[in-house]
Amino acid sequence: MIEHTPSKQATEKKYTWRELQREVEATVGAMEARWIVETVSGLRGAELFTSHDESAPVGAAARIEAMVLRRAAGEPLQYVLGDWEFLGIDVFVDPRVLIPRPETEVTAQVAIESAAALGARRGLPVRRGRGPWAVAPSEFTVVDLGTGSGAIALALAAELPDAEVWATDVSEDALAVARANVAGAGSIATRIRLAHGDWFGALPDHLRGRVRVAVANPPYIAAHEAESLPPEVADHEPRLALVSGPTGLEAIERITREAPEWLEPEGVLVVEIAPHQSDAAAEIARSAGFAQARVERDLTARDRVLVARVSCCSLGGVPWKS
Numbered sequence: 001m002i003e004h005t006p007s008k009q010a011t012e013k014k015y016t017w018r019e020l021q022r023e024v025e026a027t028v029g030a031m032e033a034r035w036i037v038e039t040v041s042g043l044r045g046a047e048l049f050t051s052h053d054e055s056a057p058v059g060a061a062a063r064i065e066a067m068v069l070r071r072a073a074g075e076p077l078q079y080v081l082g083d084w085e086f087l088g089i090d091v092f093v094d095p096r097v098l099i100p101r102p103e104t105e106v107t108a109q110v111a112i113e114s115a116a117a118l119g120a121r122r123g124l125p126v127r128r129g130r131g132p133w134a135v136a137p138s139e140f141t142v143v144d145l146g147t148g149s150g151a152i153a154l155a156l157a158a159e160l161p162d163a164e165v166w167a168t169d170v171s172e173d174a175l176a177v178a179r180a181n182v183a184g185a186g187s188i189a190t191r192i193r194l195a196h197g198d199w200f201g202a203l204p205d206h207l208r209g210r211v212r213v214a215v216a217n218p219p220y221i222a223a224h225e226a227e228s229l230p231p232e233v234a235d236h237e238p239r240l241a242l243v244s245g246p247t248g249l250e251a252i253e254r255i256t257r258e259a260p261e262w263l264e265p266e267g268v269l270v271v272e273i274a275p276h277q278s279d280a281a282a283e284i285a286r287s288a289g290f291a292q293a294r295v296e297r298d299l300t301a302r303d304r305v306l307v308a309r310v311s312c313c314s315l316g317g318v319p320w321k322s
Contacts, residue, residue, distance in 0.1 A: 015061050017041055018052035027068050032077055036067050039081050076232050086151040089158065092181050096173040097148040098241045104217050106298045107272040108155040110305045111215035114268040115142060118212060120160050141166065141207060143262075145199050145216035145255060148241060150178030150192075152215055157188040163212075165192045168202035171240060199251075200258045211262045215270040216255050220277060222248035248274065252281055256288045256308065263310050271306040278303035 015023075017037060024033035038044055040063050043051050071080045078084040078099045083092050086100040087108060093099055116122055120140065139162040144153040147167035157165045167182075169175050175194055182189045195202040199216070221243045226234065233242070244250040252271055259269045269290070273281045278295040285293035285308035298304035 013061065015056050016053050017043070017048065017056055020056055020061060020064055021052075024064060024068055028071050032071065035077065035081060036064060036071075040064050040067070074232055074235065076236055079236065086149075087155045087158075089151070089154050089185075091149050091151045091154065092177060092184075093149050094177065095236055096171070096238065097177045098217075098237055100149060100151045103298045103304055104152065104272060105155075106296070107215065107217055107270060107305050108152045110296050110307060111142070111152070111213050111268075111270040112156060112159045114270055114307065115140075115156075115160055115163065115213045118266060118268065120212070121162055122159055123161060140164070140212045140264075141210055143168070143200075143203065143207075143211050143214045145214060146170070146218050146241070146251075147178050147194070148174050148217070150181040150194075152217065153178070153192055154181060154185055154188070156215070157185070157191050163191065166195060166203060166207065167192060168195045168197055168199065170196070170198045170202075171238070172196060174238075174241070199255050200262050203262065208262055210264060211267055212264050213268050213270065214255075214259055214263060216251075217272040218251035218255060219244040220248050220252060220272070220274050222246060249277060249280060249284070252277070252306070253284050256281075256284050256290075256306075259308070260289045260310055266309070266311040268310075269306070269308045271308075272304060273306050275302040275304060278306075281306045282308075 021033050021037045024036055028036070038048055040060050041048060041056070067080050071077060076099055078093050079095055082094070083090050084100055087105050091100055112122070142156050142160065142163045142165055144156060144165065144167040147153050147169050150167055153165050153167035156163060167178060169178065175196055178194055182192050182194065219240065219242050221229070223243055223246050225248065226243050252273060255271060256269065263269065269285070271281065282293040282295060285306060290308040291311055293306065293308040295303045296305040296307055
């Protein structure tokens with residue numbers, strides 16, 4: 001992050017929100033200017049439009065100027081803003097964690113759909129007892145391996161009201177970010193457990209053989225591929241969460257190899273991969289003992305999500321999609 005002392009003009013001149021937005025547009029473009037001004041003003045969409053000619057408070061121009069300079073220097077917009085939306089959930093992000101991407105939204109959706117295909121209920125939790133924190137007891141377990149910001153874990157907890165969600169990460173820094181996001185998540189936070197450790201190794205032993213769905217967005221970039229990453233990624237996002245090793249398959253292979261002993265007899269493993277890894281990832285799953293494996297595509301029609309199932313049998317009359 002660039003340290004920046006606000007200019008005299010930014011600290012002394014009075015601006016309207018419209019004037020600030022126009023000045024920012026000249027540097028970062030209209031869309032990013034709107035996001036920056038919305039973040040500083042606290043006004044969203046129509047609220048900002050109807051308040052365009054109101055005077056911005058003292059300090060707003062200086063904060064915006066600092067954010068624009070960080071963005072112009074190449075820092076990712078999501079870090080500059082401090083949060084990003086993931087499947088309708090606002091997630092706090094900073095350089096300790098990966099930025100949530102549309103591809104990972106697909107990964108989370110596939111995990112949620114896999115749980116639903118195994119009989120999980122989707123929707124709002126059934127409240128029991130007294131008070132806003134009283135919810136129905138969890139009926140099954142899902143796991144988010146390498147949770148980072150906690151985005152996938154939050155999405156699982158929000159969409160699967162009967163699930164206990166375990167989120168693991170080997171990085172204490174990442175878990176600090178996830179912990180902050182879970183703390184601000186309201187009642188679903190009571191069903192999310194954070195654990196420090198490497199993949200399945202972070203889980204308590206009593207979960208062995210009891211996980212219905214395990215999902216991971218592991219590092220899957222090969223060391224030699226890291227050299228071609230855009231500077232916005234390579235210079236700012238955590239390398240530990242990006243680069244797996246010489247082949248890019250190291251984390252995928254380890255997670256897939258360990259998964260069968262943690263999953264229920266008809267449990268499902270969901271892993272985000274690079275498009276060129278689809279054949280290798282599916283073969284790794286079969287070699288690890290999974291009865292079936294397939295790869296789902298992302299929003300740009302590229303192979304993106306490995307889905308492997310322990311058993312070939314259907315549950316509750318729901319067929320396995322081939």
